[in-house]
Amino acid sequence: MSTHHHHQEDFLFKYIFSTDHKMIAKQFMITGFIMGFIGMIMSTLFRLQLGWPGESFWLIDTLMGSWAENGVMAPDKYLSLVTMHGTIMVFFLLTAGLSGTFSNLLIPLQIGARDMASGFLNMLSYWFFFLSSIIMLISLGVEGGAASAGWTIYPPLSALPQAIPGSGLGMTLWLVAMSIFIVSSLLGSLNYIVTILNLRTKGMSMTRLPLTIWAFLLTAIIGVLSFPVLLAAALLLVFDRSFGTSFYLSDIYIGGQVLEHTGGSPILFEHLFWFLGHPEVYIVLLPALGITSEIISTMSRKPIFGYRAMIGSMMAIAFLSFLVWGHHMFVTGMNPFLGAVFTFTTLLIAIPSAVKVFNYLTTLWKGNIIYSPAALFSIGLVSTFISGGVTGLVLGDSALDINVHDTYFVIGHFHIVMGLSAVFGMYAGVYHWFPKMFGRMMNNKLGNLHFWVTIVSTYGVFFPMHFLGLAGVPRRYYTNSEFPLFDNLVDINELISMFAIIAALGQLLFLFNFLYSALRGPKAPKNPWRANSLEWTTPVEHIHGNWYGDIPEVHRWPYDYSKVDENGDYVGGEDFIPQTTPLGENENDGGH
Amino acid sequence: MAIIITVVVLLVVVTGVQILKIAELRAISQGEKIYEVTEKESKSQAYLLLMFLVYYFGFFAWQVYQWGDKMLPVSASEHGVGIDSLMTVTMSFIIPVFIITHILLFWFAFKYSYSSKRKATFFSHSNKLEMIWTIIPSLALTVLILYGLSNWNKIMTPVAENEEHVLIELVGQQFSWGARYAGEDGKLGRANVNYIEGTNFIGIDASDANSNDDVVVKGEFHLPVNVPVQFVMRSNDVMHSAFMPHFRAQMNCVPGLKTQFNFVPTITTKEMKEITGNEDFEYILLCNKICGAAHYNMQMNIVVESKEDYEKWIASQKTFAAK
Amino acid sequence: MSSITIENINSKAELKRKTAKPLLWIGIVSIIMFFSGWTSAVIVSKGGAPDWLNINLPLAFTYSTVIIVISSLLFHFGLIAIKKDNKNLLKILVLLTLICGISFVVSQFLGWKSLYNNGIVATGSESTNASSYLYLITAFHVLHLLAGIISLIVVSVKSFLGKYNSTNFLGVELSLIYWHFLGALWIYLFFFLKYIA
Numbered sequence A: 001m002s003t004h005h006h007h008q009e010d011f012l013f014k015y016i017f018s019t020d021h022k023m024i025a026k027q028f029m030i031t032g033f034i035m036g037f038i039g040m041i042m043s044t045l046f047r048l049q050l051g052w053p054g055e056s057f058w059l060i061d062t063l064m065g066s067w068a069e070n071g072v073m074a075p076d077k078y079l080s081l082v083t084m085h086g087t088i089m090v091f092f093l094l095t096a097g098l099s100g101t102f103s104n105l106l107i108p109l110q111i112g113a114r115d116m117a118s119g120f121l122n123m124l125s126y127w128f129f130f131l132s133s134i135i136m137l138i139s140l141g142v143e144g145g146a147a148s149a150g151w152t153i154y155p156p157l158s159a160l161p162q163a164i165p166g167s168g169l170g171m172t173l174w175l176v177a178m179s180i181f182i183v184s185s186l187l188g189s190l191n192y193i194v195t196i197l198n199l200r201t202k203g204m205s206m207t208r209l210p211l212t213i214w215a216f217l218l219t220a221i222i223g224v225l226s227f228p229v230l231l232a233a234a235l236l237l238v239f240d241r242s243f244g245t246s247f248y249l250s251d252i253y254i255g256g257q258v259l260e261h262t263g264g265s266p267i268l269f270e271h272l273f274w275f276l277g278h279p280e281v282y283i284v285l286l287p288a289l290g291i292t293s294e295i296i297s298t299m300s301r302k303p304i305f306g307y308r309a310m311i312g313s314m315m316a317i318a319f320l321s322f323l324v325w326g327h328h329m330f331v332t333g334m335n336p337f338l339g340a341v342f343t344f345t346t347l348l349i350a351i352p353s354a355v356k357v358f359n360y361l362t363t364l365w366k367g368n369i370i371y372s373p374a375a376l377f378s379i380g381l382v383s384t385f386i387s388g389g390v391t392g393l394v395l396g397d398s399a400l401d402i403n404v405h406d407t408y409f410v411i412g413h414f415h416i417v418m419g420l421s422a423v424f425g426m427y428a429g430v431y432h433w434f435p436k437m438f439g440r441m442m443n444n445k446l447g448n449l450h451f452w453v454t455i456v457s458t459y460g461v462f463f464p465m466h467f468l469g470l471a472g473v474p475r476r477y478y479t480n481s482e483f484p485l486f487d488n489l490v491d492i493n494e495l496i497s498m499f500a501i502i503a504a505l506g507q508l509l510f511l512f513n514f515l516y517s518a519l520r521g522p523k524a525p526k527n528p529w530r531a532n533s534l535e536w537t538t539p540v541e542h543i544h545g546n547w548y549g550d551i552p553e554v555h556r557w558p559y560d561y562s563k564v565d566e567n568g569d570y571v572g573g574e575d576f577i578p579q580t581t582p583l584g585e586n587e588n589d590g591g592h
Numbered sequence B: 001m002a003i004i005i006t007v008v009v010l011l012v013v014v015t016g017v018q019i020l021k022i023a024e025l026r027a028i029s030q031g032e033k034i035y036e037v038t039e040k041e042s043k044s045q046a047y048l049l050l051m052f053l054v055y056y057f058g059f060f061a062w063q064v065y066q067w068g069d070k071m072l073p074v075s076a077s078e079h080g081v082g083i084d085s086l087m088t089v090t091m092s093f094i095i096p097v098f099i100i101t102h103i104l105l106f107w108f109a110f111k112y113s114y115s116s117k118r119k120a121t122f123f124s125h126s127n128k129l130e131m132i133w134t135i136i137p138s139l140a141l142t143v144l145i146l147y148g149l150s151n152w153n154k155i156m157t158p159v160a161e162n163e164e165h166v167l168i169e170l171v172g173q174q175f176s177w178g179a180r181y182a183g184e185d186g187k188l189g190r191a192n193v194n195y196i197e198g199t200n201f202i203g204i205d206a207s208d209a210n211s212n213d214d215v216v217v218k219g220e221f222h223l224p225v226n227v228p229v230q231f232v233m234r235s236n237d238v239m240h241s242a243f244m245p246h247f248r249a250q251m252n253c254v255p256g257l258k259t260q261f262n263f264v265p266t267i268t269t270k271e272m273k274e275i276t277g278n279e280d281f282e283y284i285l286l287c288n289k290i291c292g293a294a295h296y297n298m299q300m301n302i303v304v305e306s307k308e309d310y311e312k313w314i315a316s317q318k319t320f321a322a323k
Numbered sequence C: 001m002s003s004i005t006i007e008n009i010n011s012k013a014e015l016k017r018k019t020a021k022p023l024l025w026i027g028i029v030s031i032i033m034f035f036s037g038w039t040s041a042v043i044v045s046k047g048g049a050p051d052w053l054n055i056n057l058p059l060a061f062t063y064s065t066v067i068i069v070i071s072s073l074l075f076h077f078g079l080i081a082i083k084k085d086n087k088n089l090l091k092i093l094v095l096l097t098l099i100c101g102i103s104f105v106v107s108q109f110l111g112w113k114s115l116y117n118n119g120i121v122a123t124g125s126e127s128t129n130a131s132s133y134l135y136l137i138t139a140f141h142v143l144h145l146l147a148g149i150i151s152l153i154v155v156s157v158k159s160f161l162g163k164y165n166s167t168n169f170l171g172v173e174l175s176l177i178y179w180h181f182l183g184a185l186w187i188y189l190f191f192f193l194k195y196i197a
Ligand code: HEM
Pocket: A040, A043, A044, A047, A082, A083, A085, A086, A087, A089, A090, A094, A149, A150, A151, A152, A411, A414, A415, A418, A419, A420, A423, A461, A474, A475, A476, A477, A478, A500, A503, A504
């Protein structure tokens, strides 16, 4: 029927310039995963260097070319890799990749909306993200190398090409890419917030929203409040770098001459950066927590314990996340009283976090847990959230931070609590909602294997780092072999690097499973996990507008699992009651 | 190499696809739904989870056993002892929390794995329980905060002017350190990047009378034991961080800003050699803020010695004016 | 092959009515955060600089303030007019607003010029942080204002084409909200720069 021309147009708008949230979600996911894999390969490369400093590796030689003479990377290129790894992992994989995928996929489906508030802005959001990814990758190949001042890009190092070659064109492109990224993130967040607040279907009150949606909402709010501040900080840096202002620069003697800049302070940058930087941690984490709440409840066939407390603690975390940025600056010479205040607010954040953990535990208690890969990764998340969270009490305590600040203790801490938790949450989400995205199922056995390889190897990577930190090893060191002090730590570094290689290889299991299942996996039924929330009432095939006919009406909260009547029989005969089922007589909503 | 790898990868992928296909066909022929998680599968994962708990704790214990003695030795400064005991207190809080919550997590995960004979318990909230686990952490944290802050305030209080002390300025630059002693008058002369020239690499203003008796050293600096040391930190170019892990001391060096830190060294280098049983032991100052390509190798040795030895040493150094 | 579209999908207009304003509001929140970032930066910088230069704002900035307040009022009456279906009044008022908007930009340029003539420059060795901030903040306000002017142009074209009436004035409303916001933002920045920076 349709002409050839028409077909092309179809393709273009269906797959490329799609305004459909489900397609945009997939675009975010695939771009995010590609970036994530690149970030992971980078970590493997620099782990090779750290495990066996100075040794020549074929892999390094092949991938890094002229940056690694004879297969040994140059010290400043090591820093480029670390910087790009951090940037890519935090922003590209775990902000855009995670939020972008699941907010887009689940918000309309779970609240009962035809699409996002603005499909156009949504599409723009993706394309800005895409553009930003491309620019970030291009910066890897430019003269002088990619940005190398750490993902925190503290000036003056990031401002002065004389200080490190990566602060030339590489840094410029980093700033351009991040500015575009921020715009993308803001457009996305705008849409998420408005969609959740305005387009809920009939009956979907705020207290009937799945916790995923609450998490996405709070994440988006944090994003709208914090990303503009990063943009503000980055622009000042741009002006310092290229237009002769001195917001961050003062009293600098470099390359044999004194610079003209006077009156600025790098500390200002730190304040502005961490005003975003810390909330960013929760931008990464909250969606993962939301996803696991949903999965743990569904797979343990039990209502999430303390639904309201979960929302309350996420709100508390979101709020407090804006008051703790100073814990990254305890040893910058800040006023000790301020340091005390930040210690207080930081440890305060532990309380809602603890509440969440206990609520997860109670949800599992007396459940009937079905172990899909998603359920395993969710349990894994609870474990990493605890393991990484407790060391936060060390770092958040200003007095203790003096000696572990910027050491491998920090690297261990945040990789576990933020990196692993968010990655586990993301994997859980992909395994769980894969049928919603591709209409096919992933292979469970491979998924389980992937989980086991991942959790064992990543703990193997990051747990020992705490010991390195307590032995005094600073982060961002090209090698630990310049100090006799660290000579006896060689075996720890080797062990970490071996686990890192296993971890990286283990992710190929996922890649394979993902590609195979997307193309060949068994066809999914409509509601494979027998879940309550609305997305499982949509047809398996993707249609514009999500539901044939009217959008279903919602009558209850999403966590009526294993609800029994006086006789101990399941209400409705099954161990789950979809949100679209009207409340029976004498039945209370919301688990009361 | 590249060709071999490509071939191997292709083979692995093809084999993988075949295995999955066969498994699927087998399942279909037996009327199973391949993606459904059976009770048996759930059970076996549950056992694995329990085994993982044991492994994880074992791994933790193994690390402590294996590496416990590779950690920093006892604190060589007065306040560091306070930090170490604060660390002990914190650890003895968080390790039990870590262990107990993990036992609960994996035990529940194991015990309540799927059984078609059982029903999950519909238990959606309990104000009492939630109160308990809001209040208990709050109390524990209050203790930690108070204990931590009392330490913090002590550490951060500069040495009093009239107290006997050594005043030292640490200056970071890519990629080395300089230390400047205030000299007889106890005052550091004016300094600023504009005065940097030749050997005057930390930019001392020669016209300031306070500079004359200042002593600048590179490569190694000495401290008298049991005398408070007041440090002032500066940087000539980018940020650095003066990290002296054995003294539990760290402060950033920020261009355009003076920061400070102080401590009382309590163990001489010689004594520390004995404590650690390491003949070659040296205290060290290293850089802990990314500052450029050779950040990993920006160091200076610290020698802690008796007051007499220290005085001999400092007397043997040339003053700024003498240079 | 093409995907199935649903006929009763909420009509586009309906969707827009429901979501356009909140989208704008949240966008405004992010702009507010952006400028609070910079104004807080001013406070931090000033706190760390004993020799902070106190700059007297040029008179032109005061005129700008008056102009932008007037423009906001005019535009506001425009909205009231269209709500009463008074299309001609809307045309006039929108045009006047547009003229005010452009005068605001001109007046800002005059302000910068007089600053410059007084030796207060934005960058380079002659500049100080105080002057850099002053230029930067006012310039970025103008940048945001240009978006407002574009929206004003769209609204005036549409009002001349007769697209608005008493039941359809969402475009006017959106543009007005943003315009009011720009005015309020300027007033905040003006007093901030005058008395705090
Ligand atoms: C296989 C997985 C990973 C490995 C082996 C790995 C390893 C490392 C190591 C060793 C460092 C410290 C390098 C140094 O300080 O010299 C580092 C830095 C970092 N990593 Fe990872 N990482 C992995 C995954 C992740 C993930 C998932 C995240 C997401 C949060 C992440 C975020 C970061 C950040 C933000 C830094 C700091 C970069 C900087 O210092 O500027 N990493 N990584």
